[in-house]
Amino acid sequence: MAITSANQLELLQTAEAVAREKMIDPALVVEAMEESLARAAKSRYGSEMDIRVSIDRKTGRATFTRVRTVVEDEELENYQAEMTVEQAKQYMANPAVGDQFVEEVPPVDMGRIAAQSAKQVILQKVREAERDRQYEEFKDRAGTIINGVVKREEYGNVIVDVGRGEGILRRNEKIGRESYRPNDRIRCYIKDVRREARGPQIFLSRTAPEFMAELFKMEVPEIYDGIIEIKAVARDPGSRAKIAVISYDNSIDPVGACVGMRGSRVQAVVNELQGEKIDIIPWNEDVPTFLVNALQPAEVSKVVLDEDAERIEVVVPDEQLSLAIGRRGQNVRLASQLTGLDIDIMTEEEESKRRQAEFEERTKLFQAALDVDEFFAQLLVSEGFTNLEEVAYVEIEELTVIDGVDDDTATELQARARDVLEEQAQRALAHARELGADDSLIEFEGLTPQMLEALAEDGVKTLEDFATCADWELAGGWTTDNGQRVKDDGILEKFDVSLEEAQSMVMTARVLLGWVDPEELEQGNEDEIDEDAVEASEDEA
Known part of the structure; x- marks a missing residue:
């Protein structure tokens, strides 16, 4: 196929048609055509030549040119695409290293093989441009909800038509045992968009906590407007979920706004999530208070927070234990996800036994170390003393507040405690030396x-x-x-x-x-x- 005046305009018409069909820039198609024609020309003139093709965007005329670059004498390697300064003087006035000499060459007559190769180049370029367009379109939509149509199911994964591309809803991102048939409409959360060799991959999800948050944002105008904020979401997809909300307007109840009139707003989300039960919880900056809310419907007697370990102990009445834990640990697991803390739940009876054991242990410690009777040791524990260091180095006034302890008694107690600590220190140091401490x-x-x-x-x-x-x-x-x-x-x-x-x-x-x-x-x-x-x-x- 020779590039003649009869088919010059056909190049532009073909580029326009392909660009319109694939919804890409026509210039990209023309560039692909230029590259394919240049490749065909190289097969005719020689692969070592630097042949370039330029298609006029108005007339469609294809111009074939040969480019030779001026290089240093010792750097001359490709005699077809490079020349020295001395050689360039035949074609150029005052040539310098880096200059290029461009001359037009006759158009090529493309044979069947060259034409097929050109077609492959064009198709490849168009395919790459189409992938880039899809990625650019969807990369900024990650984190949003999209509506699509089910195309097919492959090994449990659902392929979804999302308009100008395809998304994949993996088996583990589906709710429960839900199944879909071709042409079913589906609503999903765009979890991630990745650029891969086979094209942009759009990963969808219906189990992500963010999916529920986005659904509430669609159903509750106050959330969309920023008056109410979703602070945390925890889900057991298809079964139960907890969502923590806070209102920045004192006149608006965040829980009531999310529930809606007669439960209309929350029910719309429940229906979308295949009947998933949703607990809407008021968020609180005070972690123990928030946790008490998160463990609803169970009642909590006491909360002990260990911020360093990010753990929290919760004491509940004996009859509330099963409700606090939930079926298969679901309630406490969701509360843990919501607060970001590890939660230990115990009954009031278990907590009482533990406290009694600690009381007895400290009583025996003071009896043995301070040589006092059980009653006096219990008095010390009851006043909040937990170890010998506290007794030895506390202000003496904190000991004299105990009934029956005067200044002399307090001084004697501190002397005994310090003697024991000193003895323990000497014994520990001696043992450390025996072990080889330097x-x-x-x-x-x-x-x-x-x-x-x-x-x-x-x-x-x-x-x-x-x-x-x-x-x-x-x-x-x-x-x-x-x-x-x-x-x-x-x-x-x-x-x-x-x-x-x-x-x-x-x-x-x-x-x-x-x-x-x-x-x-x-x-x-x-x-x-x-x-x-x-x-x-x-x-x-």
Whole structure:
């Protein structure tokens, strides 16, 4: 096929038709045609030549040109596409390295193979342009709800026609055992849009918590307007869900607004989610209060929050235990997801037994260490004393408030407590030395004899050993393994050493050993302070 005046306009007409059909820019189709013609020309003139084709956007005339670039003598490799400065003087006045000499060459007569190759190039370019258009269209729609039509089902995954593309609803993203037939209308949440070699992949979901949040936003105008905000969502898809909401207008009840008149708003969401039961809960900044709301309909007697461990203990009446836990642990699991905390539920009887056991344990400790009778030891525990350190170093006035304790008695109690602590310290230090604790570690400031003993038992016996420890190895912490929070026990955790304190001691040890420059450490701390100050000022702004 030769590019003649008879079919020049056909190129533009073909480009327009393809672009209109695929809904892409006609210029991209013309560029694909230029590339395919250039490839065909190279097969005619030689693959080493730099042949370029330009199609006039108005007339459709295709111009074939050969380009040769001027290079240094020693860099000349391709004699068909490059030439030296001396050679270029035959064609150009005052040539310089980097200049290009362009000359027009006759159009090629495309044979059957060349025409087929050109067609493949055009199709490939059009396909790539179509994929890019689809990705650009859907990438910003991730996180929204889309309506589509079911095309087919493959191995449990549903392929959905979403307009100018196809989305995939995977088996694990469907609610319960719901099934679809071709041409069924379906509403889904766009969970992710990825650019892949086979084209943009649009991943849909009906089980994502965000799907429920977006449904409420569609049904409740106050949420769309920002008067009510959805703070958290937890779902057991197809069965039950909890959603926490807060109102920024005191005159509007967030729960009532989401429920709607006679439950009309929440019922619309329930119907879309295949009858999933929804608990709408008022959100509260106070975590214990929020948790009490989240465990509804169960009643809660007491809440004990451990912020460091991100755990919370909930005490419920004996008859409320099964309701608080829920069927197969569903209620407490959803409440845990909603609050982001691990929840331990116990009955009032279990909590009472635990408190009694702790009371007896501390009573025996004071009896043995302070050489007092059971009644007096119980008095100390009842006043809130939990260990010997508190008795030994508390202000003496806090002891004299106990009935029957005068200044002399209080002084004697503190003397006994200090004697016991001193004896324990000497025994711990001696044991640490027996285990091989080095003087460099023993003399390190901030470590008590009991800490030294614990470190030596764990194999940390020198200052070098201590300096190689991570802060969490000393203070303990929590890690997430397969979605479950796992406790990492720290060597010094039982001595209430925080992560910050552990990090400070380790860095001090590294400075003493010369591993870290103290000036760099100080500069790093100043940079950290500056960053905190910037963040604080941004928050205020």
